[in-house]
Amino acid sequence: MLKFGVLGPLEIISENEEVALTPPRQKTVLSLLLLEANQLMPISRLVEAVWGDRPPATARTQIHFCISTLRKTFDVIGSPYLIETLAPGYRVRIGDDQLDLHRFDSLARRAQAVGANGRPWEASELLGKALAMWRGQALADVDSSLVQAISSRLSERRILMTEERVAYDLELNRHAHLADELVSLTAEFPLRERLQAQLMAALYGSGRRSAALETYRRIRMQFVAELGIEPGKELQDIHQEILKNEYVPTISARCSGLRRPVGPRNGFPNRGFRSRSCLPKPPDQ
Structure with a gap:
């Protein structure tokens, strides 16, 4: 099963081996699709992520080609249907356990629940596991103003969770x-x-x-x-x-x-x- 990481440099793991994805444009497109996994991503937003507010006339065609190339990459490693075409754009379909961001959010929600029920030791442990998933700045290797704006918001969530974990530890x-x-x-x-x-x-x-x-x-x-x-x-x-x-x-x-x-x-x-x-x-x- 493929696993993806966005809580650090973009990471793709297949059968415990990292999959190389070096073209910058492919990294930008896949990063944005993963950040909004299982949601429709309009082509216009992908264009914005790659070129900002000055896209070339062939931008949409180049996005289609980029998606085609990504599909071929995933087809080789046994995931040919990972990226779906869904008007007016595309969607990445993955399970919650395939993306580190989803696992992070799941652990944070569980920590909130047990903390609210008076179990700070469990809340601290869960938040510790969630924070340990971070490998650095989210998607630090992706050269896109749009992606980096989202990365900044993820960094804020990271420090908020850190403050919560510290709060529980002080309570203990x-x-x-x-x-x-x-x-x-x-x-x-x-x-x-x-x-x-x-x-x-x-x-x-x-x-x-x-x-x-x-x-x-x-x-x-x-x-x-x-x-x-x-x-x-x-x-x-x-x-x-x-x-x-x-x-x-x-x-x-x-x-x-x-x-x-x-x-x-x-x-x-x-x-x-x-x-x-x-x-x-x-x-x-």
Whole structure:
């Protein structure tokens, strides 16, 4: 059975062997068909993916030829009916287990369900498996503005799922384990307030109160210097609670106040932070 990967460079696997697909135009066309697998893909959208807003007069003919070439490739490896003609375009027909993006989404939905039922350990494990499917930037080897725009949205989903997995791990008191990972993540995504809040939670929960306070100081300086604004109220509240040693880094409450870059919604609750001043306070280091 053929398997396809879009959560990284385009990948085609047949009988555990990778199938080479080097012509750029074929990669662009197949990538877009896979991103909308089992859905009609109009020829006009394929033309846009390959040539943008300046297609040649022969664009539609060249797309037909490209599809024909792809069909021959798949015919050789035993999948002659993978690409269907469906007016006014084409459709790739595959099962959910044939595309890594579908498997990623399936695991994310399962994680949402078990997390909502009070099983954070299972949710964390499922999201860990989903995130492990990523091999780098989605379709990084495809030279198409349209495909790369979709890739950017997939990257946003990836970091949202990462934030959700971290939230569950914090709920499970895995603070020390998370601190180093969150240092790297916040270096890569410095303006995501939720990740910064999670880093402060991990540091404080592992007994590193001074480091958590220094993290806020650095965040505030960066926000003021680069954006001309103060950190959001949620981060400010966390900072004040840590100053008073009244903050408990649990992720069991919803948090709607943390700002993050706008991206597609993923269906998960926005798991946030609460403080309980009556609980024991972790020591400083």
